[in-house]
Amino acid sequence: MDFRDVSLTALRVFRAVAEQGTFTAAAASLGYTQSAVSRQIAAIERAADAKLLDRRREGVRLTAAGHLVLRRAAVVLDEIDRTARELSGLPHESGAVRVGWLPSAGPVLLTRALAALRVSHPGITVTTREGSTPALVRALRTGSIDLALISSVPPFRPLDTESPPLVTHTLTERNLYLALPASHPLARGDYVDVADLRGQRWIAAPGAGEDRVMGVWPGLDERPDIAHTARDWLAKLHLVRAGCGLTTVPVALAGAAPEGVVVRPVRGGAQEQRRLLLARLPSPPQDATARVAEALRAAALETDLVP
Template sequence: MAFTDASLTALRVFREVAERGTLTAAATALGYTQSAVSRQIASLERAAGTPLLERRHDGVRLTPAGRVVVRRAAIVVDQVDTTARELAGLPEDHSTIRLGWFASAGAWLVPRALAALRSTHPAITVITREGSTPALVRALRAGTLDVALLASAPPFRPPDAETPALELHILTERSLRVAVPTTHPLARNEFIEIADLRGQRWIAGPGHEGVMGVWPGVDERPQIAHTARDWLAKLHLVAAGCGITTVPASFSSATPPGVRILPVRGGPAEQRRIHLARVPRPLPEPVARLADALRAAAIETDTPA
């Protein structure tokens, strides 16, 4: 069986598996059974004559051959979809950009940038979705996102070890801060001593690890009073006096009444970078305009602490 015999369905399924990271997640997204997904992958591997996926306990990882196939699959699937649009009488749209972003970017950076882009380039359409860093990186590799906002912490390692390396452009680097109720004793000063964070009630993200919520430098087992993924929910819980939470410095311009955002003094600096990431390839003009808008929005809020 030659690879030229590979079906379009198998390529779509493989692309979805590459993005989702597990056969189960891909099956759920596609509305297939897991066995149907497995059959499509098996047929594609037979056509390729080599394994395309490495099965692991935590999901799947692309083999070198799999990375080649997913790059080509993205091109083939997009071209077929474009052809279908043309045959249906719909114009080919070169002005639609698929943007991925990490959770907190949706509270300040993404809305500002999209509003600015809409006023200067109304013909550009941006479709966005939130995701974790691993999910966004997989989507970039699979070609289902054109560009993504990624957050990183020291020592600022690359988001994955695949080749070619993703292009990463730093939009901003800022210190973390803590959001406290305006009625909280910690809100009386212009900063918080790190020792004063001991014994506080925290509002954390699900799983806590890798999700902003508890101050990274707290040297005790934190007391988690509430868990929420949504940033607006976290900040309103803070405003209600239910606890405190760690936030990016940029949230100073996006907080509801009853919340104060303060820097922390003492302990190691807790810096975070925001990167604009993409697979290295020629930069389409609409993507360049979106990148400019994101950069300008980051600079607009990137005032000294």
């Protein structure tokens, strides 16, 4: 089989697998069956006459040949998508920018930037998608998004091991904060002592690994009492308001706290710093992408305030 005969469908499936990290997740994102995804990957590997993916228990990783094919596939698919947009009547000069964002960056920072862009650059079309930092880094590498709002925690290691490294700009670097009901005894002061967090009930994100305790103050010397789990930040904050428990919040979300919820710094123990990064591929960005990046940086300056 000649690689020139590879279909666009196979290229899209290959990019989705590389981005999602597993055949199952790629199938779900595309609306395909897992067997259909497997067939497309088998076809593209036959055409390349090379192994493009290493199958592992925890997922897949690109081989050297896989990285090469992915780079070329991203260029082809982006050109096809750009042509489709132009044919549908979108002005070429306006530009379309795809932004990936962490859930904590959406309620305040992202929405503020998008509102500003509607006034300053109404011709730019921005589409967005939510995801975790690892998923958004993969999406950048596969060319599925142009910019990503992602997080980094100490010791602030590189986002991935691929070369060349992604270009990052630190939007905010602040300590983690605590959200608690305004009626809670710990809400009376200007800060909360870490020792007073023992025995508290917590609202955390569901899932495995680090996500399992996201929302619980890091480093507590006890097994946390997780009363509720929720992925949505607004749901977490409303559970806090209802007196159901406490949860951690990045400073960017302080402005989204509903009435009846206060946000306080925590003192004592290690400082729990968090960076919010704006990341992109190392190639020079197009004008529209640069304008969106500027709007995100400006919004970060407005939201990076002590609650």
